[in-house]
Amino acid sequence: MEIKTDFLVIGSGIGGLSFALKACEAGEVVVVTKKEDTESNTNYAQGGIASVFAKDDSFDLHVEDTLKAGAGLCNPQVVKKVVQAGPRCIEELIRIGVRFTKRRGKEEELDLGLEGGHSRNRVVHAADLTGKEVENSLLRAVKAKKNVKILEDHIAIDLITQHHIKDYQRKPGEKIKCWGAYVLDKEKNQVITCLSKITLLATGGAGRVYLHTTNPSIATGDGIAMAYRAGARVANLEFIQFHPTALYHQKGNSFLISEAVRGEGGILRLSSGETFMEKYDPRRELASRDVVARAIDHELKKSGDRCVYLDITHLDQKFIKLRFPNIYGKCLSVGLDITKDWIPVVPAAHYICGGVVTDMEGKTEIENLYACGEVTCTGMHGANRLASNSLLEAIAFAHFSAESAKNKISAMKDFSFPPIPPWSLEGVLISRNGSSSLTIGTGYRNSCGIMWGSFAPIGV
Ligand code: FAD
Numbered sequence: 339m340e341i342k343t344d345f346l347v348i349g350s351g352i353g354g355l356s357f358a359l360k361a362c363e364a365g366e367v368v369v370v371t372k373k374e375d376t377e378s379n380t381n382y383a384q385g386g387i388a389s390v391f392a393k394d395d396s397f398d399l400h401v402e403d404t405l406k407a408g409a410g411l412c413n414p415q416v417v418k419k420v421v422q423a424g425p426r427c428i429e430e431l432i433r434i435g436v437r438f439t440k441r442r443g444k445e446e447e448l449d450l451g452l453e454g455g456h457s458r459n460r461v462v463h464a465a466d467l468t469g470k471e472v473e474n475s476l477l478r479a480v481k482a483k484k485n486v487k488i489l490e491d492h493i494a495i496d497l498i499t500q501h502h503i504k505d506y507q508r509k510p511g512e513k514i515k516c517w518g519a520y521v522l523d524k525e526k527n528q529v530i531t532c533l534s535k536i537t538l539l540a541t542g543g544a545g546r547v548y549l550h551t552t553n554p555s556i557a558t559g560d561g562i563a564m565a566y567r568a569g570a571r572v573a574n575l576e577f578i579q580f581h582p583t584a585l586y587h588q589k590g591n592s593f594l595i596s597e598a599v600r601g602e603g604g605i606l607r608l609s610s611g612e613t614f615m616e617k618y619d620p621r622r623e624l625a626s627r628d629v630v631a632r633a634i635d636h637e638l639k640k641s642g643d644r645c646v647y648l649d650i651t652h653l654d655q656k657f658i659k660l661r662f663p664n665i666y667g668k669c670l671s672v673g674l675d676i677t678k679d680w681i682p683v684v685p686a687a688h689y690i691c692g693g694v695v696t697d698m699e700g701k702t703e704i705e706n707l708y709a710c711g712e713v714t715c716t717g718m719h720g721a722n723r724l725a726s727n728s729l730l731e732a733i734a735f736a737h738f739s740a741e742s743a744k745n746k747i748s749a750m751k752d753f754s755f756p757p758i759p760p761w762s763l764e765g766v767l768i769s770r771n772g773s774s775s776l777t778i779g780t781g782y783r784n785s786c787g788i789m790w791g792s793f794a795p796i797g798v
């Protein structure tokens with residue numbers, strides 16, 4: 339089966355949906371997503387979206403905090419562009435119906451949380467369920483658009499480029515081009531050829547590569563692997579961020595205990611009750627998350643204990659339930675009343691700072707292939723992402739990419755697709771075997787029984 343569209347969006351988190359919402363102003367959009375439409379890292383985001391709104395804050399301070407957290411490896415131009423786009427992105431979300439928490443008694447002002455590494459309160463949030471609120475609002479807005487189709491349970495398995503066309507010889511200097519993706523329709527167990535003039539990769543992160551992770555099951559790095567196999571440049575994959583405080587409990591499944599809990603005064607303690615963060619950083623519990631995660635790891639190695647504890651029992655009970663309804667409810671479900679009990683926590687894999695390299699408009703090195711969100715390496719995060727800068731980067735780059743892609747498609751009036759063969763595993767493997775730079779040594783069988791050449795570069 340073959341479908342044709344103007345824009346193919348792979349992934350339905352904040353990046354994919356924000357792009358779809360804008361791209362549909364310039365053409366037909368198909369969004370493919372590998373489980374139900376809400377299932378994404380976005381849906382589980384707790385803390386919020388960093389953006390400058392406070393009177394004592396400035397773009398310069400947000401940029402400075404981001405560069406410091408990134409350990410000198412961010413691209414300052416990208417950081418500036420994203421930070422400056424922040425307030426406009428938040429306002430757009432409010433316009434489509436996102437209900438962010440307001441300051442108590444000041445209904446016209448956003449409540450701004452504090453998280454590790456931030457020198458000012460600047461985290462816009464919807465209690466501790468920010469991601470769910472954003473995801474649902476974006477979905478509602480996208481579903482109201484007539485020219486956007488969302489295909490659930492559709493897994494993109496390979497980007498369509500010249501290497502799928504038998505005997506295709508690239509001319510000297512000819513770029514690798516993307517004409518969409520082969521997509522597995524799980525229900526029909528059939529691979530669709532999904533042809534598109536412009537493709538956006540928004541497949542999110544890769545936390546599930548680790549046993550202990552805050553990420554849901556969709557986060558398996560598919561987009562990075564597909565882009566790399568197609569010949570795109572990827573970078574900084576070694577910078578995996580560990581969140582310091584995942585719930586340590588048999589039934590906890592690495593549930594995240596938001597950094598906002600420390601922002602509201604949560605104290606880290608050893609099993610003896612002793613505090614320890616003062617030994618590692620003058621910012622104590624509010625040092626950036628790499629510092630806090632390393633400190634916890636160091637203490638656990640010294641003591642041989644399995645976890646440390648996060649204590650918020652000194653905070654007002656009513657406030658805890660109002661500010662952290664999700665965390666309160668989850669902990670209660672495993673027998674912990676966080677208004678009275680310390681929360682057992684350990685670091686867990688949380689975020690991949692690297693990914694598919696893009697320019698400042700979200701363009702990858704493959705023609706007509708854009709990327710945004712956690713799948714990318716835009717230069718925003720460097721070696722370590724500042725808290726709540728991920729949703730911000732994803733939505734800002736969705737906007738930059740959509741603007742660029744809309745311009746591009748308006749100049750593609752005479753565009754036609756080359757003859758693309760239907761998916762054939764055998765054919766692909768044969769044609770790949772003929773290419774000089776092929777490695778399929780790391781191929782594995784995924785849950786659908788399809789053999790993928792994970793991270794295998796393809797030459798055409
Ligand atoms: P995602 O939201 O992960 O969406 C990826 C989409 O791609 C999904 O729809 C998935 O099904 C789909 N997909 C994947 N592979 C395929 C495939 N092969 N074919 C088709 N579809 C595919 N960041 C913040 O800034 N603030 C926070 O408060 C915050 N809290 C977090 C809390 C948790 C528990 C977690 C896990 C992350 C948190 N983050 C936070 C990080 C942030 O949520 C993510 O980085 C961000 O949501 C990524 O958005 P995305 O659109 O790039 O990807």
Ligand code: SIN
Pocket residue numbers: 383384385386595596597598724725726727728
């Ligand atoms: C959190 O709420 O601690 C997660 C924030 C983030 O990942 O930026």
